[in-house]
Amino acid sequence: MQRVYNFAAGPSALPLPVLEQVQKELLNWNGMGASVLEISHRSRQFTSVVEETIAMIKSLYQISDDYEVLFIQGGGHTQFAMVPLNLCVGQCGAYALNGVWSRKAFKEAQKIAQAKEATSVEFRVPKQEEIDVSGASYFYYCSNETVNGIQYHYTPDVGVDMVCDMSSEFMSRPIDVNRYGLIFAGAQKNFGPAGVSIVIVRKDLLGKASSTVPSMLDYKTYAGYLSMYNTPPTFAIYVAHLVAKWLIDEGGVAEMERRSIIKSNLLYDTIDSSNGFYFNQVEKQSRSRMNVVFNLENKALEEHFIREAEAENLRYLKGHRILGGMRASIYNAVSIEAVEKLADFMKKFATRYA
Amino acid sequence: MQRVYNFAAGPSALPLPVLEQVQKELLNWNGMGASVLEISHRSRQFTSVVEETIAMIKSLYQISDDYEVLFIQGGGHTQFAMVPLNLCVGQCGAYALNGVWSRKAFKEAQKIAQAKEATSVEFRVPKQEEIDVSGASYFYYCSNETVNGIQYHYTPDVGVDMVCDMSSEFMSRPIDVNRYGLIFAGAQKNFGPAGVSIVIVRKDLLGKASSTVPSMLDYKTYAGYLSMYNTPPTFAIYVAHLVAKWLIDEGGVAEMERRSIIKSNLLYDTIDSSNGFYFNQVEKQSRSRMNVVFNLENKALEEHFIREAEAENLRYLKGHRILGGMRASIYNAVSIEAVEKLADFMKKFATRYA
Numbered sequence: 001m002q003r004v005y006n007f008a009a010g011p012s013a014l015p016l017p018v019l020e021q022v023q024k025e026l027l028n029w030n031g032m033g034a035s036v037l038e039i040s041h042r043s044r045q046f047t048s049v050v051e052e053t054i055a056m057i058k059s060l061y062q063i064s065d066d067y068e069v070l071f072i073q074g075g076g077h078t079q080f081a082m083v084p085l086n087l088c089v090g091q092c093g094a095y096a097l098n099g100v101w102s103r104k105a106f107k108e109a110q111k112i113a114q115a116k117e118a119t120s121v122e123f124r125v126p127k128q129e130e131i132d133v134s135g136a137s138y139f140y141y142c143s144n145e146t147v148n149g150i151q152y153h154y155t156p157d158v159g160v161d162m163v164c165d166m167s168s169e170f171m172s173r174p175i176d177v178n179r180y181g182l183i184f185a186g187a188q189k190n191f192g193p194a195g196v197s198i199v200i201v202r203k204d205l206l207g208k209a210s211s212t213v214p215s216m217l218d219y220k221t222y223a224g225y226l227s228m229y230n231t232p233p234t235f236a237i238y239v240a241h242l243v244a245k246w247l248i249d250e251g252g253v254a255e256m257e258r259r260s261i262i263k264s265n266l267l268y269d270t271i272d273s274s275n276g277f278y279f280n281q282v283e284k285q286s287r288s289r290m291n292v293v294f295n296l297e298n299k300a301l302e303e304h305f306i307r308e309a310e311a312e313n314l315r316y317l318k319g320h321r322i323l324g325g326m327r328a329s330i331y332n333a334v335s336i337e338a339v340e341k342l343a344d345f346m347k348k349f350a351t352r353y354a
Numbered sequence: 355m356q357r358v359y360n361f362a363a364g365p366s367a368l369p370l371p372v373l374e375q376v377q378k379e380l381l382n383w384n385g386m387g388a389s390v391l392e393i394s395h396r397s398r399q400f401t402s403v404v405e406e407t408i409a410m411i412k413s414l415y416q417i418s419d420d421y422e423v424l425f426i427q428g429g430g431h432t433q434f435a436m437v438p439l440n441l442c443v444g445q446c447g448a449y450a451l452n453g454v455w456s457r458k459a460f461k462e463a464q465k466i467a468q469a470k471e472a473t474s475v476e477f478r479v480p481k482q483e484e485i486d487v488s489g490a491s492y493f494y495y496c497s498n499e500t501v502n503g504i505q506y507h508y509t510p511d512v513g514v515d516m517v518c519d520m521s522s523e524f525m526s527r528p529i530d531v532n533r534y535g536l537i538f539a540g541a542q543k544n545f546g547p548a549g550v551s552i553v554i555v556r557k558d559l560l561g562k563a564s565s566t567v568p569s570m571l572d573y574k575t576y577a578g579y580l581s582m583y584n585t586p587p588t589f590a591i592y593v594a595h596l597v598a599k600w601l602i603d604e605g606g607v608a609e610m611e612r613r614s615i616i617k618s619n620l621l622y623d624t625i626d627s628s629n630g631f632y633f634n635q636v637e638k639q640s641r642s643r644m645n646v647v648f649n650l651e652n653k654a655l656e657e658h659f660i661r662e663a664e665a666e667n668l669r670y671l672k673g674h675r676i677l678g679g680m681r682a683s684i685y686n687a688v689s690i691e692a693v694e695k696l697a698d699f700m701k702k703f704a705t706r707y708a
Binding site for chain 1 (some may be wrong): 356357358360362363364365366367368370373376377380382383386387388389391392393394395396427428429430431432434435439463465466485540542547548549550564566568569570571583584585586587588590593604667669670675
């Protein structure tokens with residue numbers, strides 16, 4: 001059986017050349033006579049992988065030496081706790097709520113500290129003037145709401161340190177890291193396997209956590225040890241290293257943005273020109289280029305849609321269990337060709353059942 | 355280049371059939387048309403992997419339904435924090451200190467709560483009568499000190515709930531889980547890749563964490579969601595699933611114990627019969643069957659030892675950076691044959707340089 005067109009939301013498609021290299025060297029990595037799964041994280045060879053991955057991330061995003069790049073386990077949910085534990089000193093953060101993930105982060109921050117709401121909107125991103133950060137030590141937002149298919153296409157400017165969950169748009173477009181205090185991203189959307197998050201944090205924000213915060217939830221623990229205070233998730237970092245190389249070979253984040261505009265336009269155009277057969281509830285200027293969420297006007301057809309798409313090797317299109325409907329996640333590793341196939345299928349399906 | 359005899363302390367050798375299966379199905383897992391790295395943790399296929407891994411762990415250790423088996427990210431160091439955060443209610447734990455890992459766990463527990471010392475010894479495990487748990491809600495120990503090569507060959511009986519770090523002896527011998535309140539183990543020694551820990555916890559100990567404890571550090575979060583409250587480290591769990599299958603096929607934990615006695619005896623006999631050329635400082639009845647630590651009387655020969663061993667494909671024998679010397683880690687996936695080769699080499703080396 002061949003490989004399918006994979007539109008999974010995360011864990012999600014990885015570049016085929018990356019997978020092929022992992023496969024090829026799985027029994028004997030880098031001349032060590034052992035798998036990358038079987039060697040010490042403190043070996044010179046693996047330490048180089050960590051150093052090179054950091055260097056490539058810095059190069060891809062043009063990150064200055066004012067920032068640390070860290071690898072941390074526990075996914076976005078662990079970041080939801082680490083952010084307030086490290087950055088709520090006296091005051092806490094103000095959170096922009098506009099989807100599942102920003103709301104989850106807010107809930108966790110409230111459990112831990114006195115987080116407040118900066119704004120709350122639905123089916124769109126907030127406007128700059130709707131954001132209220134008064135009395136907050138940082139402003140928190142999720143730049144791409146994976147479940148809801150909502151993405152910021154502007155960078156807020158609010159006068160306090162900005163913290164951004166970029167999990168599902170990481171490395172998909174150029175950003176100005178200097179605008180942020182802290183950025184985090186679970187690798188499993190756009191940058192590798194599940195099991196590692198990338199954190200980019202301005203150095204002056206380190207070392208503010210209370211002395212009772214668990215060592216593993218203090219960013220300083222990672223910054224001081226090349227993210228190897230303890231055994232890191234070596235395989236996940238190794239795959240991220242290969243993905244970073246692939247990104248550079250393919251032309252970097254500007255090229256990823258170019259492709260993602262083409263891919264997302266293909267699908268939104270198909271939806272918008274379907275005379276309501278397909279619909280998307282997100283405000284047009286807030287639509288995600290990573291996760292195209294849509295419903296069928298005739299809900300009864302959704303199961304047919306999934307089944308017939310599967311027959312054409314178009315897979316993992318079912319929407320998030322919270323929202324239902326469909327979701328096509330079109331991260332960096334999803335080719336323009338795959339999205340063309342999907343758009344074609346959508347048009348034919350609409351013609352057949354309209 | 356061929357695969358070497360791998361004596362790494364962790365991440366460490368995995369069974370070759372496991373690695374071969376991972377390699378074979380890396381591009382297309384389980385008929386899904388995608389890598390196991392690329393599919394949703396909430397897919398039926400992956401959920402089965404989690405359920406089956408739990409079932410196999412329960413079967414291998416004969417664990418009753420009074421216990422939950424959890425998969426948690428963040429390694430042993432995260433457990434060092436989770437244990438006091440979840441189990442220090444009013445009183446805290448008493449810690450037996452006899453090596454690097456028990457001391458690290460104690461230090462972290464002191465950061466978080468009023469942990470106390472139950473006993474402190476060197477080069478051996480404490481005797482039952484040396485352990486003082488008065489005023490403690492649990493007794494904590496590390497059953498195999500990986501760095502120091504010290505292992506408990508008896509199960510303490512102290513009258514309070516026992517918490518045990520079994521990272522480097524997990525699945526290497528039969529245990530009576532009913533004797534414990536909580537057992538944890540980083541997978542990267544004996545059960546899989548780095549990036550996942552296995553926690554076995556008695557159900558009545560869940561739900562005692564304070565409401566301000568981060569969700570990801572509350573055992574209850576995992577127990578309630580099949581360890582999938584958020585995206586778990588899917589690849590690490592998938593490999594652990596294959597390792598568990600391999601363990602069952604090979605004869606289970608009783609067979610692993612039989613082999614580890616043979617393997618460790620081979621090395622300790624070589625050390626003890628070397629007329630002091632090699633020496634091991636650990637009390638004989640506390641010697642580890644997993645990590646055989648030794649020094650050369652003539653320290654200047656240690657570099658030669660490493661280099662000549664490497665020439666015979668005997669690798670990753672250098673001791674932990676804290677202790678120096680040599681360490682042969684002989685976990686389940688290290689064959690008797692590999693250990694025979696090492697013992698032979700040690701004898702020849704001693705003859706050549708004595």
